[in-house]
Amino acid sequence: MAISTFSFKQRSSLFREPAVSLINDHLIEYPTPSNLTYAWSFGSIAGICLLLQILTGVFLAMHYAASVDLAFLSVEHIIRDVNGGWFLRYMHANGASMFFIVVYLHIFRGLYYGSYAAPREAVWCIGVVILLLMIITAFIGYVLPWGQMSFWGATVITSLASAIPVVGNHVVTWLWGGFSVDNATLNRFFSLHYLLPFIIAGASLVHLAALHQYGSNNPLGVVAHTDKISFYPYFYVKDLVAWVLFAIFFSFFVFFAPNALGHPDNYIEANPISTPAHIVPEWYFLWVYAILRSIPNKLAGVGAIGLTFVCLLALPWLHDSPIKGASFRPLYRLSFWFLVALVFVLGWIGAEPVEEPFLTIGQLASFSFFFYFLVLIPFLGPLEDELLSEV
Structure with missing residues (x-):
């Protein structure tokens, strides 16, 4: 009995530690509506996608050369010569598509069940900001392989800023770092593409904190003050099943169809004097x-x-x-x-x-x-x- 009492006191003291208490309150004993379905797993899957994109991106950056003369060749070098480079490259390229698939499903689930309505306005608005940051990050990342579609896509999209009255042309010049999409543009985009995922990660933590302020929505669309259970182990297991199914889906593209979601013209090196038929x-x-x-x-x-x-x-x-x-x-x-x-x-x-x-x-x-x-x-x-x- 003395040992049991001591263990209980020791455990209670442990849960008063700030870091442990944070994990316990938000990942273990977090009160969750008991009627949540697998549609509520998309948020955690999106977090896994973001983590994979950051990790694979960091390792790819070790071998990538942000130069218009070497960028395309460095990507081919990663795929052909670096040990496991093909795996990193295809995980990162297909990971962007997987990330968007999961986030779009997450958004449509929120639209269907009214997760944007009061009192979760902040959760929804932060999520929209994350979506915008994702689009910007993915666009500038698409430029980095320096293929035909990378170059011409960057030229077309960045030139849209010229429509802004008065300052439009100055904005385009600043984006390009000169008077055309060239080496300075590629360097700027590489730096931004490396930085923005960490900003998305910070925004995701704010998104999660805002969600936990009022708790998760549920399929009935009503605020659940009762009938809640702890997140662990009940919903952890449900999320784990969703993670495994997602991993199988993701793995199919990485191992069997790595280029199915990309454009074939991006395997042609960028040529400023040859415009693709359809950008x-x-x-x-x-x-x-x-x-x-x-x-x-x-x-x-x-x-x-x-x-x-x-x-x-x-x-x-x-x-x-x-x-x-x-x-x-x-x-x-x-x-x-x-x-x-x-x-x-x-x-x-x-x-x-x-x-x-x-x-x-x-x-x-x-x-x-x-x-x-x-x-x-x-x-x-x-x-x-x-x-x-x-x-």
């Missing part, structure tokens, strides 16, 4: 690229991209319904799947040439995208309330 970004940018292309005016197109993220940031305040998720809102559920279809249509249009009928379809899809956020979401809640009152 397209990576697949995870296509929906944004389609919105940009659907507007013939450059400044308006850049403004539309800004409006896209403004809509996402404003969503908690555009939401006007006492019910959060789609479980008890049939009209909202239909509108959600309408949004999912729109994003897929925009992704398809972004990969097609700028010609009819793709231009018209892209314009209709872009208009519908903004209609969903700025018109449908604010008025859908009152409409559902009115229909329910009549019933």
